[in-house]
Each structure stands twice: as structure tokens, then as C-alpha cells.
Amino acid sequence: MTVSRALREPDAVSSRVREKVATAVRDLGYLPNRFAGGLAARRSRLVTVIVSGISASVYADALRGADEVLRPLGYEVLISQLTETPEQEERAVAALLGWQPEGVILSGIERTDATRRMLHAAGVPVVEALELTDTPIDSNVGLDHRSAGIAMGRHLADRGYRRIAFYGARLDSDFRAFRRLEGLRAGLAECGLVPVRVVCSEAPSTPETGARFLRELLDDAAAPDAVFLSNDTIAMGALFEAQRLGVAVPERIAIAGFGGSDITAAINPPLTTIRFARREMGRRAALTLLDRIERRAPPGQRVDVGFELLARGTT
């Protein structure tokens, strides 16, 4: 018991004991068993993150932000990736809940009722990140993808484009893209416009898919003069393909993406896109979760991290 105290609250023991313990710990290479500690203390110091259907760079940045906040406070971040669908996520939640996490961060807002029930039953604070919703399980940090779509609709209309198309990849798992599409429709509607073509594909989010989209677009009977793609990867794929085909961007066809990765600013012309603070979103998600874990805040927290439309050379 004295050792346990010396390790966790050194000030509560005499300096003699403190040093004796420190020496023994060093000599023995002692490392506390977190399973025993967690069991006895009834707290895990564990936060689980379940990442579904988002690109590597988004989740890596967001995770980094979350980790920065949580680790210094003694929390460990347990990650489950690879959940492309709400059903896969459900299994991941069931597995991770066994680790008695003190808090859970989930990506997106799309999940099964069973997942919701499990989370409620476990009584764990939950933060749903990446996208705002009116009906969060608990708390919510992200941006309003519909607003982002509206902003893009207005931008394209403002720049004088009239025959606007939407092309999306991986729309079987990127539910947020649908909301941006919805927003695009709303933004265009303000100017009396309607998308001339909407393509929702399940193709992978690769530059090749973007290239294919561009070729389809050029052949399209609707003859679009601008296209909003569901993310930067396919948007860049489309842009580079246009350049290969000698199609002038934005004169012949304007191209816009979503994500705001660094590389979009570096290419020629730089890509018009929508950026949001990924790392900051991770940080805010972690901070909000901590507020909930430590009962400093009631359920229902909502943090809008906003977004920024970067109007650049491709539109």
C-alpha cells in the first residue's frame, strides 16, 4: 500500500520512503500492472476512438490533436479503425466497451440503434466528431457539412457557373458527402439553379476515380461547366486528368474539392476547396470529452469548429 501511494501521490509519503521505493522500482524494473490497477480503482484511464470511413490524413491529424490533450492527463487512447459501415462500428463498440473506457469518441453521426443503446447502457460519455447533428447521443464536435455545401453552391454561382455537377466517390460510407450535396442544392437554389448532374459512386477515393469522373463529365450530355467533387483526392485526380487532356481549368470546367489538405495549395492552379481544422477538431473533441468525463459539463455539448472556403485558381 505504501508503495502504491509513493508512486501515485509521492507527497503523501515521507521522503525516506519515497526514495526507498524509487530505488527498488529502478532496481526491479517494476512497472505497475494497469489491469490490476484499473480493476481495483474502477477506472481505466482509457479513451477509445472509433474511426469510420474517413481518409488517413483526416483521422491522423484529428487523432494527433486528441492525443495531445489526453495523454498528458494520463489517458491512453485506444483506437479501432477499419469500420467502414455502421454494422462494423457496432461490433467495434461492443468490443471496446469491454475495456471500460471512461469516454468514447466516434467519427460521424451515422450509427445503428444497437450502438446507441450499448453506449447509453454503458453510461459512458460520448463525443461524436466530424459532423454536427441535432440529435447527438451525448456531445458533438464538428462542422455543418450542409453549410459547407451551401457555401460551395454560392461560390460557384457567384463566379458565374451555371451548369454545376456533383461527383462523389465512396458514397456508401461517406455520409457527410451527402449532406454537402444537399447543401450544394440549397446554395444553388438560392440563385435559381439546380445541379445538372449528380453522380454518387461507390468507387474508391483515388485520383484514378477522379480522372475517370472528369472524362465522364466531358462526355456528359448535360455539359457541366463546374464540378464539386466529394473530396480533394478525387478533385485533384480530375484536375490532373483535365490537364493531361488539354482541358482548360477553370475556363472549360471549374473544379472544387473538400478537405483542405496542404497539397491542394501547392498544385497549379491551386485547388478551390473547403478546409476545416482537423487537429483542432481532435483537440476540441478530447477537451469536450474530458469535460463530460469529469462532469464539468452536462450532456449535449456542441462545438462547431467551422470551415473555410478557399476560393482558388480552379474556380
Added chain:
Amino acid sequence: MTVSRALREPDAVSSRVREKVATAVRDLGYLPNRFAGGLAARRSRLVTVIVSGISASVYADALRGADEVLRPLGYEVLISQLTETPEQEERAVAALLGWQPEGVILSGIERTDATRRMLHAAGVPVVEALELTDTPIDSNVGLDHRSAGIAMGRHLADRGYRRIAFYGARLDSDFRAFRRLEGLRAGLAECGLVPVRVVCSEAPSTPETGARFLRELLDDAAAPDAVFLSNDTIAMGALFEAQRLGVAVPERIAIAGFGGSDITAAINPPLTTIRFARREMGRRAALTLLDRIERRAPPGQRVDVGFELLARGTT
């Protein structure tokens, strides 16, 4: 006890009991406490991964590969990122070892003696991934970065470049880049060449850094005709800057990167780079670790995942 059995080895109990348990589990929303289970069974079903100084896409892909292998076998993957230096890694290892992992995957081979000692003392199987070494702690999965550098040196020399430069970003934490530089020197030496300029910067790995490198290069008294950059991000930054400045690539200056991300194939001209199987590397690391955990293999396993030089338009 019967419940425990019904859950872990359903075949060992009667179907009557099995169903009664299943019903109760459902009704109560029971989830086994992994802390209690781990403590009693003296096994954690946990594998920890410590990621140091690599880009988001590399580690995301590799992690995905590892997760694919481990999760179906009931292992959980606990990740610690954010260790840029061996000292940070040392702290991460100390913290994670408390979770009694059954295996540990580390990125790279650069670490402190204290880290090595802790790992040895813990008696955990260890896989060092990403880079091959002759002195692994336990087992090793990756590629030989020196060979990759040699391949690039030969390639550039073969294509007739004679005034070859190396520019590296983040070389305070990307130790593998040094080995590629070493390889480049060796590869060039075969043809009686020596790099005309070697720049090892601690600047961040961003396209802007690449752009700055290119401008420096053009002003360089050594007048390089080709440059091997330490990764694709800065290589693309350099390429795009060259295009903005109207500098012909590869005629005036050839550009090569390292990494082999998808986007390098999509740009114009496509970037010469070196690709390795990231996801496969993660899978192999996990499989090797499993072999060690389950004592199917002795320490000292070594898996070379190889690499591929993609000779493309920028050289």
C-alpha cells in the same frame, strides 16, 4: 464460472446453459470486464504500436494492415503516436508496457538504450518495422533504405544526370532518410559520381518546404541537374514550384521522391519515386509478431518487404 465458460468456449457447456446465458447477457447488456479478465488470465490480448516520426499516410496504411491481422484474432491494438524523438518513444514504451501487451510494434530502429532494456526486461516479443537492421531487438520487418538510395543513385546516373543533389526535410526525426542518402552516395560512387549538394534540414515536411528547396537549388552554385528529395511531399512541392517558375522538369532539373503515394502517379508529369507496400508491411509486422507471441518462431525473424523504383516523368 459456468457463465465465463459459456462465453469463451460455448461448446464446453450444454445447449440449455448456453442459451440461458445468452439470454441473460442480452437482457442485462452484460459486457465482460477486460481488466478483470486480463488480470486473472494473465494475458492482455493487447498489442501496442508506437509510431515515431512518419507521415500520416504511411502509418495509417501500415496500421490498417496490422489491425486487419490482429483484430480477427481477438487482439486489440493500442497506439501511441506523437513520439518524434527516441526520448519521447522511451516514455511511451514505459507507459504502454504497464498495459502488459503481449507484443510490441515499433517504427524504425532508432531508440535509446533504456528503451531496449525495458523491452528486454519485460520479455515481450518486439517487431521493429519500416527499416531493416542487423541488430534488431527481436524481430524486424521493413525495407533496406540504403538499397533504396543506391537504386535511386543508379537510376539518376543511368539517365545521364551528373550533378545530383539531395535535399531532406525533418531530418532530425527521419533517420531512414539518412540511410537513403548514404545509399545515394554509394549508388553514385559506382559511376564515379558524388552528390554536388547535400542539404539536411529540420524544416517541416510540407510542399512549401519543397518549393523553397527548389528555389535554393536553382540559385545553387553547384548547379545540380537532378535532385533526390527525402519524401514525396517535398518532392511534389518542388515539382509544382518548378512549374510555377517555368523551369522544365526533367530537362532543366530532374526531381525524385520517396514514398510512392497514389497521388505521385496522378500528377503531370508523374513523379519518379520509390514505393513500398505499406499495408503489407503492417500485415507482415503483425503476422511476425503473432509468430513470436505464440512461440511459433524464435527471435531474430527478418522480413524484407522490398521496394520498387518507379521511374517516371520527372527524371
Added chain:
DNA sequence: TTGTAAGCGTTATCAC
């Protein structure tokens, strides 16, 4: 096939 007993390595609690 089911159940009993002991103990995993720590921490909460309370007495000294």
C-alpha cells in the same frame, strides 16, 4: 457438464 476455491496485482478504506 457444472461448480468450488483460490488468487491475479492493485487500490479504497479505515485503523494505527
Added chain:
DNA sequence: GTGATAACGCTTACAA
């Protein structure tokens, strides 16, 4: 400031 004791929720080992 220190230490004894009783959990924590499971699994191993063994008995019935």
C-alpha cells in the same frame, strides 16, 4: 505517515 484488510470481476485448477 504507514499499514492491514477487503474488495475489484474474472480465470485457472481441480473436484464433484
